[in-house]
Every structure is written in C-alpha cells, then in structure tokens.
Amino acid sequence: MKNGFYGEYGGQFVAETLMPALNELERNFFKAKNDANFNNKFLKYMNDYAGRPTPVYYAENLSEKYGFNLYLKREDLLHTGAHKINNTIGQALLALQMGKKRIIAETGAGQHGVATATACALFNLECEIYMGKTDAERQRVNVEKMEMLGAKVTVVDKGSKTLKDAVSACLKDWVANVDDTHYLLGSALGPHPFPSVVSHFQSVIGREAREYFESSGKLPDYVIACVGGGSNAIGIFRGFMDTEVELIGVEAGGLSDKPGEHAIRFSKGQKGIFQGSHSYVILQKNGQIAPVHSVSAGLDYPGVGPEHAFLKDSKRVKYEFCRDEDAIFAFYELARNEGIIPALESSHALGYIFKNSNFFKEKNILLNLSGRGDKDLEIVREYRGGSLS
Numbered sequence: 030m031k032n033g034f035y036g037e038y039g040g041q042f043v044a045e046t047l048m049p050a051l052n053e054l055e056r057n058f059f060k061a062k063n064d065a066n067f068n069n070k071f072l073k074y075m076n077d078y079a080g081r082p083t084p085v086y087y088a089e090n091l092s093e094k095y096g097f098n099l100y101l102k103r104e105d106l107l108h109t110g111a112h113k114i115n116n117t118i119g120q121a122l123l124a125l126q127m128g129k130k131r132i133i134a135e136t137g138a139g140q141h142g143v144a145t146a147t148a149c150a151l152f153n154l155e156c157e158i159y160m161g162k163t164d165a166e167r168q169r170v171n172v173e174k175m176e177m178l179g180a181k182v183t184v185v186d187k188g189s190k191t192l193k194d195a196v197s198a199c200l201k202d203w204v205a206n207v208d209d210t211h212y213l214l215g216s217a218l219g220p221h222p223f224p225s226v227v228s229h230f231q232s233v234i235g236r237e238a239r240e241y242f243e244s245s246g247k248l249p250d251y252v253i254a255c256v257g258g259g260s261n262a263i264g265i266f267r268g269f270m271d272t273e274v275e276l277i278g279v280e281a282g283g284l285s286d287k288p289g290e291h292a293i294r295f296s297k298g299q300k301g302i303f304q305g306s307h308s309y310v311i312l313q314k315n316g317q318i319a320p321v322h323s324v325s326a327g328l329d330y331p332g333v334g335p336e337h338a339f340l341k342d343s344k345r346v347k348y349e350f351c352r353d354e355d356a357i358f359a360f361y362e363l364a365r366n367e368g369i370i371p372a373l374e375s376s377h378a379l380g381y382i383f384k385n386s387n388f389f390k391e392k393n394i395l396l397n398l399s400g401r402g403d404k405d406l407e408i409v410r411e412y413r414g415g416s417l418s
C-alpha cells in the first residue's frame with residue numbers, strides 16, 4: 030500500500046467533510062500500529078476477552094472422505110462467533126485513543142453489528158448500527174442481540190435493503206456527525222485508511238495459522254477463504270503472502286451467472302469507484318450499481334476491498350466462486366461429518382473445495398472458518414422449504 034492505494038486500487042473518494050476524519054484515523058492508526066502499549070492492549074483483549082489464539086483443527090472425517098487434508102482455522106470459536114470481533118476491538122481502541130464517544134457501523138449478516146455492539150458495551154461507547162431491511166429480517170436474532178447489548182439498530186429501507194445500503198447510510202451519518210463519531214467499518218473496504226486498518230487487525234488470523242504450520246514443520250499447499258468485503262480472507266492470506274502457498278478467495282456464485290443472481294465481482298464485475306474507493310464492482314449497463322444475490326447475507330455486496338483487486342491483477346491470489354446450492358451442501362457436510370455448523374459465508378469456501386475435491390486430492394488445505402452458523406439457521410430452513418433436517 031502506498032499513499033492510500035494498492036496499485037491503482039483504493040484511494041479516498043469521499044465528501045470533502047470526511048477528509049479530516051480520515052486523516053485523523055490514518056494518523057492514529059499508524060501511531061498505534063507501532064506503539065507497544067497499544068499492541069499489548071489489543072492482544073490482551075484478543076486473548077483474555079475474545080478467546081484467541083483460535084485453534085487450527087484437522088478435519089479428520091472429511092479429509093478421509095474426500096482424500097485431501099483439510100485444516101480449519103477456527104474463527105467460529107471466538108466470542109460473538111466470528112472473526113469480526115478482531116477488527117471491532119481494534120477499532121474501538123482507536124476510537125478511544127481519538128476521544129470519540131459515539132460509534133456507528135454497518136452490518137449485513139449481523140456479525141459485525143453484534144461484534145461492534147459488544148465492543149461498545151465493553152468500552153462504554155454509544156452505538157448505532159445500520160442494517161438493510163432484508164438483512165434485518167433474515168438475521169433477526171442478531172438484531173435482538175445488538176439491542177440487548179445496548180445498541181440502537183436503524184433499519185435501512187432503501188435500495189436493495191442489504192449491506193451496500195447500510196454502508197451508504199453510515200457514510201451519510203458520518204458526514205453529519207463526524208466530530209464526535211467514529212465509523213467502525215466492518216470489512217477491508219471503503220476509503221483509505223479503512224482497508225489497511227481492518228486488514229491489520231485481522232492479520233492476527235494469518236499470523237497464528239502460520240505459527241501453527243511452522244511449528245508442525247510444513248506449510249499448507251492452499252489457503253482458502255470466502256470473500257465478502259474481504260476481511261477474513263485478507264486476514265489469513267497476510268500470514269502466507271511471502272510464501273509459495275497458493276491463495277484462493279471464494280466469492281458468492283449465487284444462483285447463476287445471470288446479472289442480479291450472483292455477487293462475483295472479479296470475473297463478472299469491472300473496475301469502478303464505489304463507496305469511497307476504486308476497486309472491482311458489479312455495474313449495470315447504464316453504469317449504476319447492479320443488484321446482487323447470495324444466500325449468505327455477508328457475501329451479497331457489489332464491491333470488494335481494493336487490496337483484493339490488486340492481488341487479483343498481480344495474480345498472487347486466485348478468485349473463484351461457489352453457488353448457493355454448493356454452499357448449503359457444505360453447511361450440512363461440515364455439520365454432519367465434523368459436528369461444526371459453519372456460517373453460510375464460510376460454507377462458500379468449503380463448498381468450493383468439495384465441488385473441486387478431485388483437483389485437491391492429497392493436498393493440504395487450510396480453510397478459514399470465519400464464523401459459526403447459528404445465525405443462518407432460519408435462512409437454511411427457508412431455503413429447504415421449511416425444515417432444517
């Protein structure tokens with residue numbers, strides 16, 4: 030990253046009024062990154078509160094069934110059930126350092142909203158979470174959790190009523206309240222310095238995974254993760270960027286390749302500016318943002334973080350996709366063979382390897398299990414026509 034850009038991607042395409050806040054965040058972030066006190070505090074909360082380090086689990090039953098060696102980085106075991114807590118604790122500490130009293134955040138699947146509400150309860154910060162109406166309906170339990178934790182949940186009844194509309198609502202709120210408010214962005218996207226901030230706090234995942242493999246004497250052949258905005262993927266990839274390990278990001282293939290039925294930003298999108306940065310985005314013929322679809326509320330976003338765009342062009346990471354039906358298959362496959370119910374987001378990364386199991390024969394695969402699937406039971410029930418069994 031140089032001057033806020035990863036190659037040609039990234040930047041700060043925002044209203045002039047936000048520039049002082051982005052500059053303040055950038056200053057504080059780079060100061061904190063090199064400050065032993067800040068880092069110790071972050072790691073203490075990660076270990077004692079969030080439950081780090083998370084284990085790497087060898088999925089013996091599935092490995093035997095499919096003929097590869099599958100290792101799962103268990104971010105699902107963290108407090109609040111997903112990797113999102115790494116970033117919210119990190120950014121809440123930055124907000125305290127900047128003297129901000131109010132936090133706003135967007136959420137799709139609700140995991141980032143719950144993790145933000147949790148960090149705000151912990152650090153006594155006022156909290157407002159924006160969530161699209163469609164997402165609030167399909168992730169009702171997470172809305173209740175956020176409210177229990179003391180957050181105000183504002184439902185966004187505009188556009189596609191999903192994550193992108195929640196991000197837009199946050200940017201609008203931030204412009205109006207920038208003096209006392211920190212926007213705690215939930216993925217490695219948006220204007221600089223957010224992609225760097227989020228990937229830095231998530232890089233703890235890759236660091237731990239690398240240590241695990243180094244202590245066992247051999248790196249994996251592949252590291253694979255699902256890509257919504259891109260935070261869990263960049264978090265684990267960071268640990269292996271300087272190696273020969275092949276890195277694969279898996280996007281939401283939705284129902285089909287038809288416009289509106291997927292969220293495949295790389296092979297079906299194009300370069301463009303969206304929500305504060307230059308990256309890949311799915312556009313309609315008239316240049317407007319296209320509707321996208323995924324069975325998973327955390328993956329149906331038309332844009333993607335700028336570092337991923339750079340990694341795609343430089344060919345360091347390969348980007349593939351997984352359809353809804355293959356993700357649902359994987360959801361059950363992990364539950365029934367290993368006793369772990371994965372988030373539907375993580376199920377996309379799993380679905381991709383099951384679908385391509387011949388290709389991965391005898392290979393060692395490390396997969397980032399970004400979250401647990403309790404939040405998705407209602408979606409899966411509906412998908413299967415009313416029954417989970």
Ligand SMILES: Cc1ncc(COP(=O)(O)O)c(C=O)c1O
Nearest residue numbers: 257258259260261327374399400
């Ligand atoms: C469990 C889980 N995994 C993955 C994602 C996708 O986001 P990201 O690409 O930023 O990791 C989400 C987003 O809500 C999530 O809840």
